[in-house]
Amino acid sequence: MRTRRLVTLVAALLAIVLAPAAAQAAPATWSPPSNLVTPLNQVWQHQEQTYNGGNLYGFRNYGWDQIMANGGYVNYCVRWDSTATVTAAQRDQIHATLARQHKKWMDELVGHNAWPYGDVPVKVVGWAVRNRSQLQWTDTSVDIYVNDIRENAPQCSVPCGRFFNQNGQYPNCPGGYARHYDQSLWLTDGFGGGAGGDWGQRVGREYYMANLNTVNVHILLHEIGHTWGLDDFYDWTPTGVSNFIMLAGSSTSITAFDGWMLRDWWRHLKSRYGY
Ligand SMILES: [Zn+2]
Incomplete structure (x- = not known):
């Protein structure tokens, strides 16, 4: 039926028009x-x-501080807390x-209230693993740290980590x-749920690998929110x-309310960066 088909067609066209719009620039003002x-x-x-007590405004290692110190990108280390092997393709x-996933949060800021970046690239600079043979690549695109164990898990080099060097200086990091x-x-391996903070995000290895192509990796999205200062809501709801x-x-996705909570952080912190 023609009319019905037209309605379907209009709906399809609307979906095409609306889908990219959702990812476009955030409102310019608060x-x-x-x-x-x-x-x-x-x-x-x-x-x-x-x-309170100054910690909220005194703390200097939010995701905000990290991106501002770098001038608009974030560097990651992967802590491969697993017995599984990893191919180069899986690494990538x-x-x-x-x-x-990181971009979904950053897109909430693009064009908003003097936020200076249109894109905040994620660079993976290192991998930490228990046994080098688990990593099935030979190229030197990432630094590899073997069997440096903390919290019962492999970690990248302490002298290279922002968490350990919150003044943003890395004089003893071999790669500078x-x-x-x-x-x-x-x-x-076998980790349920997630954790997030200024140090990064932790989720189950199986969960992450099973969701490599998932549009919204919702546990990771939630944990990245914590890195940007957003809180949990275990005991109350606005x-x-x-x-x-x-x-x-x-x-399972970042909502308008999440976006505005993120922008509220920027509104309150931006003066510390001269904006
Ligand atoms: Zn949480």
């Missing part, structure tokens, strides 16, 4: 929708009350997946600043919002 104003205020008040897929890492992607990535288990 202008949250009216229904999000109250919950956003509640979240920031809760942040200040929970992390792991990087690509991380970059796609270019090979320092800001965050770790920590992939652990008024009028019930589904967002930082409310664990309620959304």
Whole structure:
């Protein structure tokens, strides 16, 4: 039937038009929708009350600080906390997946409130592993750290890690600043759920490898949110919002509310970077 078909066609065209629009630049100014104003205020008040004593504003290793120190990129180390082997192709897929998920958060900032970057590339500069033979490549595209164990897991070099050098200087990192890492992607065999913070993100190795091509790797997205300062909502929920990535288990994607919570962080911190 013609009419029906036309409706379907219009819907399909709308989907094509709307899909890219969703990934385009964020609003230029601080202008949250009216229904999000109250919950956003509640979240920031809760942040200040929970992390008062100067820690909220005094802490200097948020994702914000890392990207600003670098001038617009983030360096990662992969902590391969696993007995599995990794091919070069898998290595590159792991990087690509991380970059796609990271970009989903960064896209919420593009063009917004003097945020200076259109793109924040993810570089993987190192891999940490228990046994070199697990990594089935011979090229030198990443630094490899073997059997440097901390927290019962392989880690990249301490002198190269931002977590250990929060002044942003890496005088004892063999590869210098270019090979320092800001965050770790920590992939652990048999690990359920996730963890995230200024040090990076930790998820199950099986979960990550099973979701290399998933559009929204939702546990990773949630944990990256923590790296940017966003909080958990285990014991309360802001008024009028019930589904967002930082409310664990309620959304598999970054929502408008998540985006505005991220922008609220920028609004409160940007003066420290001269914006
Ligand atoms: Zn969490």
